[in-house]
Amino acid sequence: MRISLTRPLVLYPVSIVLGLGVWEALAQVMPRALFAPPSAVLGRLAAMTGDGSLPTALLGSVQHMLVGYLLAALLAIPVGIIVGRSTAIATAVEPILNAVYAIPPVALVPFFMIWFGLYFEGRVALVFAMCFFEILINVLQGVRNIDRGLLDAARSLDLTGLALYRKVVIPAASPFIFTGLRVGIGRAVNAMITAELFFSAVYLGQMLKTSSNAFDIASTFAVIFVVSLFGLACQEAMRLAERVVIPWHHESTA
Amino acid sequence: MSTQKMTRRAAMRLIAGAPLAAGVAGFPTVTHAADTVKCINLGFVLGIHCPPTFGILDECPKLGLQVEMQRFQRMRDALQTISGGTGDIGISEPIMLLQSRQAGNDIVIFGNHYLHTTLVVVVNTDYIQTWKDLEKPDVTVGINSQGDITQVMTIGGFLKHGGDLAKVKWADVGGSGTRVRALLSKRVQATQVHFDQVPEIQKSGNYKVLLVPHKEYDPWVNEVVFARTDWLKEPANRKKAVTFMKGIIIASRKATADFAYYKNTFVKYATLKEKDTMPEAEIRAHWNVLSREIGVWPTDNAFRLSNFEKLLPYYRAAKAIEDKPIDLKAATDFTIVAQALKELG
Amino acid sequence: MSRGKAWALRLAGIAVFVLGWEIAGRIFGDALFAPFSAVIAGFPATVRDYHLFAELAGSLRQLLLGYLLGCIVGIVLGIMMGRSALLDGLLQPWVSMMFVTSIASLVPLFIITFGFGLMFRVTIVFMAAVWYVLLVTYHGARSVSPDLLQTARAFESSRLQTFFKVMLPALYPYILVGMRIGLAHAIRAMVIAEMYVIVGFGGVVYNAGVEISTVSLLGALLTIMLVGVALNEALKWFAHRTAPWYSERQQLSN
Numbered sequence: 145m146r147i148s149l150t151r152p153l154v155l156y157p158v159s160i161v162l163g164l165g166v167w168e169a170l171a172q173v174m175p176r177a178l179f180a181p182p183s184a185v186l187g188r189l190a191a192m193t194g195d196g197s198l199p200t201a202l203l204g205s206v207q208h209m210l211v212g213y214l215l216a217a218l219l220a221i222p223v224g225i226i227v228g229r230s231t232a233i234a235t236a237v238e239p240i241l242n243a244v245y246a247i248p249p250v251a252l253v254p255f256f257m258i259w260f261g262l263y264f265e266g267r268v269a270l271v272f273a274m275c276f277f278e279i280l281i282n283v284l285q286g287v288r289n290i291d292r293g294l295l296d297a298a299r300s301l302d303l304t305g306l307a308l309y310r311k312v313v314i315p316a317a318s319p320f321i322f323t324g325l326r327v328g329i330g331r332a333v334n335a336m337i338t339a340e341l342f343f344s345a346v347y348l349g350q351m352l353k354t355s356s357n358a359f360d361i362a363s364t365f366a367v368i369f370v371v372s373l374f375g376l377a378c379q380e381a382m383r384l385a386e387r388v389v390i391p392w393h394h395e396s397t398a
Numbered sequence: 399m400s401t402q403k404m405t406r407r408a409a410m411r412l413i414a415g416a417p418l419a420a421g422v423a424g425f426p427t428v429t430h431a432a433d434t435v436k437c438i439n440l441g442f443v444l445g446i447h448c449p450p451t452f453g454i455l456d457e458c459p460k461l462g463l464q465v466e467m468q469r470f471q472r473m474r475d476a477l478q479t480i481s482g483g484t485g486d487i488g489i490s491e492p493i494m495l496l497q498s499r500q501a502g503n504d505i506v507i508f509g510n511h512y513l514h515t516t517l518v519v520v521v522n523t524d525y526i527q528t529w530k531d532l533e534k535p536d537v538t539v540g541i542n543s544q545g546d547i548t549q550v551m552t553i554g555g556f557l558k559h560g561g562d563l564a565k566v567k568w569a570d571v572g573g574s575g576t577r578v579r580a581l582l583s584k585r586v587q588a589t590q591v592h593f594d595q596v597p598e599i600q601k602s603g604n605y606k607v608l609l610v611p612h613k614e615y616d617p618w619v620n621e622v623v624f625a626r627t628d629w630l631k632e633p634a635n636r637k638k639a640v641t642f643m644k645g646i647i648i649a650s651r652k653a654t655a656d657f658a659y660y661k662n663t664f665v666k667y668a669t670l671k672e673k674d675t676m677p678e679a680e681i682r683a684h685w686n687v688l689s690r691e692i693g694v695w696p697t698d699n700a701f702r703l704s705n706f707e708k709l710l711p712y713y714r715a716a717k718a719i720e721d722k723p724i725d726l727k728a729a730t731d732f733t734i735v736a737q738a739l740k741e742l743g
Numbered sequence: 744m745s746r747g748k749a750w751a752l753r754l755a756g757i758a759v760f761v762l763g764w765e766i767a768g769r770i771f772g773d774a775l776f777a778p779f780s781a782v783i784a785g786f787p788a789t790v791r792d793y794h795l796f797a798e799l800a801g802s803l804r805q806l807l808l809g810y811l812l813g814c815i816v817g818i819v820l821g822i823m824m825g826r827s828a829l830l831d832g833l834l835q836p837w838v839s840m841m842f843v844t845s846i847a848s849l850v851p852l853f854i855i856t857f858g859f860g861l862m863f864r865v866t867i868v869f870m871a872a873v874w875y876v877l878l879v880t881y882h883g884a885r886s887v888s889p890d891l892l893q894t895a896r897a898f899e900s901s902r903l904q905t906f907f908k909v910m911l912p913a914l915y916p917y918i919l920v921g922m923r924i925g926l927a928h929a930i931r932a933m934v935i936a937e938m939y940v941i942v943g944f945g946g947v948v949y950n951a952g953v954e955i956s957t958v959s960l961l962g963a964l965l966t967i968m969l970v971g972v973a974l975n976e977a978l979k980w981f982a983h984r985t986a987p988w989y990s991e992r993q994q995l996s997n
Binding site: 155158160163179231232237239240243245246247248249250254255258278285289319320326327330333338372374375376 | 744749752753755756757760771775776828829831832833834835836837839840841842843844845847851852855875878879882883886916917919920923924927930931932934935938948952964967968969970971972974975
């Protein structure tokens with residue numbers, strides 16, 4: 145546990161520094177109108193954090209992202225378990241699931257606007273649509289992937305009903321559930337900014353639009369970078385949660 | 399395109415494409431022959447765009463200039479590709495180009511693509527009767543995006559009628575199809591649509607046209623032709639730019655005079671689904687509005703400094719461009735169109 | 744489950760979906776959300792006027808190229824990161840950040856770098872698919888139970904043997920999920936990238952969106968749904984051919 149905790153702490157900064165080096169090198173060959181070097185971006189980042197505009201915007205953005213993500217997770221996990229456990233339901237919904245999943249959610253924005261409006265509800269709907277399927281498919285696969293022998297053993301121990309789910313199905317499927325939650329939260333962060341760009345521009349999306357309208361590439365990159373960092377933080381939080389809930393999943397790499 | 403730029407592109411491709419290179423070996427590299435230009439243009443082609451498009455793609459080759467046209471959904475990306483050196487001549491809305499100059503992008507406008515626009519401002523009369531009603535708290539005005547032509551053309555009309563801008567709510571909705579749907583679903587109460595969409599809209603509720611740009615502005619400049627300043631400086635490129643404008647002017651003259659010519663350009667280039675099945679009477683009716691009523695294809699290109707001087711106050715009022723001085727003379731080059739007109743006679 | 748029953752269930756699922764679409768369409772009308780019947784009735788005209796199938800065929804070629812490259816790179820890197828703490832620490836932050844960054848914000852940069860042709864569209868698809876395949880595979884590689892690996896070592900298997908006999912079978916379900924999610928994102932990215940430069944199938948979606956009636960737009964989206972289902976079936980068939988033991992081991996076979 146000790147080693148694996150310290151390793152990312154040592155390696156992540158090394159990785160970030162190396163990555164910034166590559167970025168700086170790229171900035172030397174890319175046209176200035178399109179690509180800002182990390183030094184300029186970090187400068188803008190400091191200024192935008194200093195005057196409070198960036199934290200305020202991030203706080204606003206997090207609202208629809210969290211609501212959309214929680215709704216998606218709360219719906220996708222039980223639905224995934226139910227569908228995954230029942231061959232009949234799975235057979236019936238699978239074609240529709242695959243069909244709808246292929247549509248780019250952005251292409252649905254015009255319809256979401258009509259159904260949910262241009263503001264908060266519309267943004268929440270897009271976040272939901274952009275992370276629901278990723279969570280669902282992982283949960284579904286996790287439940288289906290449970291070894292038949294394990295379930296037979298559980299049945300021979302007279303585990304039925306909710307107890308079967310609590311003691312066998314959910315623990316056995318949990319690595320997949322966590323993968324889904326992690327992939328899902330990454331998608332939700334992506335959706336957060338997408339929603340602000342495609343619906344009425346607010347918060348970080350507004351900042352992104354304003355800076356890009358002014359052809360201020362450093363500020364544009366600064367906002368994108370903050371969103372990416374926030375996405376990284378969210379995913380790391382999910383990894384931490386996973387480590388606490390299913391420790392063996394983590395220890396295998398140590 | 400300078401050799402220095404090609405090397406830089408090649409270098410970028412090498413860096414970014416390394417993981418893919420193995421899989422897509424031998425993809426064609428873009429080469430520029432002496433008499434070729436790469437043109438970046440807006441995505442959809444309505445009746446108003448057809449003659450200039452035909453001029454660029456069909457008349458220019460007759461004058462010895464091959465044009466490779468790449469279309470884009472968002473004008474801003476098109477502008478970036480010109481600044482980045484992937485395209486030579488671009489077609490864009492003027493406001494964005496002036497914004498871009500303010501931000502330090504050295505580009506220059508050298509002609510009109512066409513004049514005026516087919517967009518009109520339509521309002522839901524259940525909410526809005528006069529311009530003043532745009533201030534009402536239950537009214538949202540749908541636009542393509544903040545600070546673009548759709549917002550500025552609406553703001554200009556609103557200000558002329560003494561409105562208070564601070565009270566108007568705007569919503570970025572996107573392209574004209576999406577704006578119509580937002581209007582019909584009552585998510586917005588006013589927006590900009592193409593004039594031929596109006597009858598269809600009026601079938602499903604109480605709507606009226608509040609603003610017709612060519613009546614409100616003298617003139618309205620919607621789409622202009624531009625290039626990087628350093629690109630246009632080279633004599634060989636100037637020659638290409640002159641030929642490019644000649645193609646547009648030839649097609650504008652013929653399309654204004656001759657319905658059959660217009661119809662041919664429409665059938666060839668419009669991206670409207672119904673273009674093949676549209677009755678000739680309807681195409682002719684559109685042509686009448688475009689060529690006679692509005693006059694969207696001026697025979698002399700109508701590219702003048704005064705056009706921009708008259709519109710600049712509206713750009714500023716809409717905060718579409720920053721509140722600092724802008725050198726319109728440096729942002730424009732009138733010699734290209736003048737030379738084209740001289741050569742055409 | 745018998746073949747007949749499975750098909751009955753599938754058809755029932757599809758029927759419910761179509762019925763819901765039809766009812767919603769009747770409520771909203773053609774301009775806002777055309778009913779299923781209107782979309783089907785208008786479909787031949789949509790196919791003819793927009794050269795739908797010809798555009799689709801061209802787009803699918805680039806889709807498959809980008810997707811396969813994404814799968815190969817994603818699986819290999821995912822396994823390496825899952826099993827090597829050093830690689831994990833170095834690459835994880837940037838993978839997590841790239842995964843969040845929306846493809847749409849990268850499109851202009853890619854156009855400058857690659858131009859408008861094949862390379863651009865293949866790269867976009869690759870970028871859309873690779874992170875999902877990578878992340879899910881990575882999670883799988885980390886979750887291989889230590890007991891399993893210890894057992895393998897106890898039997899003195901070589902590293903290579905352990906990899907092919909123990910790791911790969913344990914990873915297989917994860918790789919499948921990753922490839923499935925990656926596929927959906929590849930399809931979506933193809934459409935989005937093409938909508939940007941108005942070529943191929945995405946160009947059709949864009950042009951159809953300009954019409955007031957949604958008949959053509961929904962017809963195009965219906966086509967992409969069918970493509971999603973068809974490619975998913977192809978993926979399943981491929982999975983079954985390459986690892987028949989997997990679907991047999993599963994508690995619920997498809």
